Amino acid sequence: MEVFLRRAPAQPGGAPELGRVPPRSFPRADDVPAPGRTAPDRAVPDYIEYYGRVEHFSGAFAHVGERRRTGARVKSRTPGEQKVVALQEAIRRSGLKDGMTVSFHHHLRNGDKVTNLVMQTIADMGFQDIHLAASGIFACHEPLVPLIESGVITQISVNTFNPGPVARAISQGKLRKPAILRSHGGRPRAVESGEMHVDVAFIAAPTCDEMGNLNGTHGPSACGYLSYAYADAEFADTVVAVTDNLVPYPACPIEIGQNLVDYVVKVDSIGDPNGIVSGTTKITTDPVNLRIARDAARLIDQAGYIKDGMTFQTGAGGTSLAVAAEVREYMKEKGVVGAFGSGGIHSYFVKMLQEGLFRALFDVQCFDLDAIRSAAEDPRHMAMSASLYGNPHTKGCIVNNLDVMILGATEIDTDFNVNVITGSDGVILGASGGHNDCAAGAKLTIIVTNLLKGRLCVVRDRVTTITTPGETVDVLVTEYGVAVNPRRTDLLERLRDSGLPLVDIHTLRRIGEHLTGTPAPQEFTDRIIGVVEYRDGTVIDVVRQPK
């Protein structure tokens, strides 16, 4: 295996001091050539029908500076007004019209019944040409497909997309207008800036009172904090809480207050508990994945990030959890207390909080029952709005304070650009979620993945769709070696004697292609079916309909 350092010798002067690793601010993007896979190369047009004028991506921190939030409309309520109405009545009073935007959160995940119920009611009431702004879409949302086919839903904006029937329908070109694929931080940015104006927000509420005070952590359909809904509650013209648990006034605790809610709708059930969360999240038992996790954890240690006050985020996938398990051992061994774990919270982080390995958790969604219980009971387990989580146009989002972020990838190219949106066949599989938010914020962004998935090599000459720019990705850890982004000369210096199997990412591509064969390029039509917005609102890529 070619050791990367041979090709990119360490900079003179030694490694920068750890706390002083230069942040990924705009100047960094100027230091080195652009990722090379941005607008011109990718043929992102300057104007996209049903989307509008395109602001092209030009660097992870090129579009920051001063911004203005939009001014929300508020219908004043006087004493004695009632808010509890039937769903049809709430829709009628909201003034919904053809062409408007309705929004939903995805904290009920694959158990959500609210989106289907509301959209079917909207269809039954005869509305057409609705823009569905759901923070996430899951397999359970299959009933939306006929509404797409019949033109009730003509546009979708989404930031989490589990592989499933709606994503397939979009890939098949059934949606009249292109889907807008955002990140978890990009969505509230779009809502707060007014770029995505929500006419009516429907907020599934596991607990709610008659005035609209609500929370997600209590009740028979408890799903944890409702962070993705906060921006909608604040900025939508009309806010409708939909609950199956109408409690005596006042609901307690209050996540979203009555000052933001127009109507309350009582339904029999907002979600299927079996789909809302998995009972528990589980660490991988696959020996190859465990080795990847061990290498990633060792890298974190060798790079000097296992230290008091450390901050750490990982998803709930089996390999990511295995990294957390390894990091936990390092922390215990060194007697380290971290500042926080963040992101979607799972039982593993809850355990680390309880063990005193973190002082706090920042929670944007709960992945399992332990996380929901902890959110309801432990004040150190704090909610963060999606805006506080990852919106780049705030005075500092939490991802900016991340030391280490563990992420996955569907594809990664030799410039470290990552795709988590489309398969190599061009079919939509997901959306950014927090991927490009966390990559941009964290001091050390690590992609953990098998080099070979199915019969395909994850490392490509170019990714099918860019979700996350390579300038924000530091390391790729695979079963065939660890590739460090050559921009991170400081990291390469630190890892020189780590014993980790360092390789050039091009070598990984060659190994993978040697084993799987050179992939036949997928062909696409000219039709744009998805617009991929970077977290700052620029367009980093488009998804064209596969042939």
Added chain:
Amino acid sequence: MEVFLRRAPAQPGGAPELGRVPPRSFPRADDVPAPGRTAPDRAVPDYIEYYGRVEHFSGAFAHVGERRRTGARVKSRTPGEQKVVALQEAIRRSGLKDGMTVSFHHHLRNGDKVTNLVMQTIADMGFQDIHLAASGIFACHEPLVPLIESGVITQISVNTFNPGPVARAISQGKLRKPAILRSHGGRPRAVESGEMHVDVAFIAAPTCDEMGNLNGTHGPSACGYLSYAYADAEFADTVVAVTDNLVPYPACPIEIGQNLVDYVVKVDSIGDPNGIVSGTTKITTDPVNLRIARDAARLIDQAGYIKDGMTFQTGAGGTSLAVAAEVREYMKEKGVVGAFGSGGIHSYFVKMLQEGLFRALFDVQCFDLDAIRSAAEDPRHMAMSASLYGNPHTKGCIVNNLDVMILGATEIDTDFNVNVITGSDGVILGASGGHNDCAAGAKLTIIVTNLLKGRLCVVRDRVTTITTPGETVDVLVTEYGVAVNPRRTDLLERLRDSGLPLVDIHTLRRIGEHLTGTPAPQEFTDRIIGVVEYRDGTVIDVVRQPK
């Protein structure tokens, strides 16, 4: 004593059912003549220099409907940027200029050191013509008087004003521009609507981390929730947290998040613990006041408001607390569980929460140490923003859910208009606080006061300054009898056989004047030194400089 019912016989048809007492919505103001003491009579001009065009008060719910919040400016922060700077540097970076508005909250009450420190620093830096938007001003703010005299501070907006040197300076005409006197709900309304644009908000923070996550419930200068600061944090161009307790990241719990804070300033001390809160709040022992309290509580009971789900607010004055003590006994006797107690929270409400007499508390500020401890520890003791508390331009503020509100008065006139702003000599003594917010929201608003204060009668033919319109005040309870607003025919009907000493308010005036003599009318110059905004932003009165 003349019994009021002789003059105003009950309406045919009997008393309305309790839950159906008509809310005080706009139509009610049309039913009967206007309070009679509004703009024309009071000679509120259509334009006030340094204030602008006047929108005249024309009814408690005449200015509601749809409103638009302003769009806040946000300076984006990228990873690695530092926020902790010296005070002068924070002011410099904020871009403060002569003529701008700076804001402060008053949760440190008479122990606040931050306002004086920041304003003196602003003065030392050579700024002039500053608009001081402090939610409250206390005796401890005496050092501001020289800054008023020297033209550093030329305008003041305030909603709580304890009698003291700054209020006196304003009454003496020392402030170049008229003070704007708002209510607790009116202030966030003005900030959120953009009517009062805050250029730089300085937020005293009992606990804060280096990124600006902060809370008021923990730390050596803990003062309870920082509710009055929430709107400033959200809408000011620049937000500076000032703390004497910089804790390891992240502060926990977080009341105001790092996404809203630009700079963090560390100082030695933000407040004097002895002035921040009284150790405990105490019930009156004066037998006359105790009788007033007993009558008020009996009235609440007889009017049917002691019932499950009841909601109740009272201030921390000795007589108000005595009403709470009496109400507590009624609740215990009847086995009633109330929904919430609200407002400024004191040990008495904390006890009632702990005894199970309330399911929750809504806290806009803590009055004593028990309240601070409870806010820090008991999740049922919930913060409410000042906007959620009383802003009429929201989708429903908490005062709208109040059954019973106990308030004081400096003067009350025979139309039930109340003055809590100026003494009968025209000197400024206070500001509305939550007075006109709660009066407007509550189903039953009771004024408790001695008829005779010093050598003056509280009931006047006309009040010196209107804070709260009579259409929102239901009952006056004094040691000389209980006067019901004749608008409340339902209440008169219910109280007919209550045994309470019902009197006409004119009778109370006659009794008082008989005992004290007819007051000599205070004379005023033409100069307007204060503009009294009703909670909805209309001008309900002006304060002219006394001769």
